[in-house]
Amino acid sequence: QVQLVESGGGLVQTGGSLRLSCAASGRIFSVNFIGWFRQAPGQEREFVSAIHWSGGSTYYADSVKGRFTISRDNAKNTAYLQMNSLKPEDTAVYYCATDLSGSIYLSHNYRVWGQGTQVTVSS
Secondary structure (H helix, E strand, O other): OEEEEEEOOEEEEOOOOEEEEEEEEEOHHHOOEEEEEEEOOOOOOEEEEEEEOOOOOEEEOOOOOOOEEEEEEHHHOEEEEEEOOOOHHHOEEEEEEEEEOOOOOOHHHEEEEOOOEEEEEEO
């Protein structure tokens, strides 16, 4: 099975930037898409962005479009989420996921998840 490890979270002020990384290891051939989701306290996990691992097509939630950029480095088996112009409402635990079967927008369609990384945006 593939394993995912996120990194890059932290505390940043409003308007700041962070870059999250999602490193894959193990059965890399099962990586078809990498999706990023986030979950704030008391809220459901929501879709943020996704990228097709081989083709590079990208997808974004309306709430982050124009501010976040997803990318991947196939040689490093790593996906990235560049987050700019951060807002307090972006505060959440961010998860990457893969081994997708179905719609990229639904968390239950991803079989493999990382442990999450905390992003906190102060006002």
